[in-house]
Amino acid sequence: xxxxxxxxxxxxxxxxxxxxxxxxxxxxxxxxxxxxxxxxxxxxxxxxxxxxxxxxxxxxxxxxxxxxxxxxxxxxxxxxx
Numbered sequence: 001x002x003x004x005x006x007x008x009x010x011x012x013x014x015x016x017x018x019x020x021x022x023x024x025x026x027x028x029x030x031x032x033x034x035x036x037x038x039x040x041x042x043x044x045x046x047x048x049x050x051x052x053x054x055x056x057x058x059x060x061x062x063x064x065x066x067x068x069x070x071x072x073x074x075x076x077x078x079x080x081x
Contacts, residue, residue, distance in 0.1 A: 021029075057063035 053059065054061055055064040055066065
């Protein structure tokens, strides 16, 4: 415990102007942005595949024909009261 106290007293905190991320920090930041973009594209691709499988009836639902113009789910909403 005494060692920690001595280290804290002898080790001054650097000023905000003395601390810089440098090129490694910038490269890591760019890599993280690219990783999020790749994950986003992958998510969209997987969601499209899952929707296509659902439309084909692979999950126990009735198959959906997206070209059928009489499909009530794709027709404009009408107020039927």
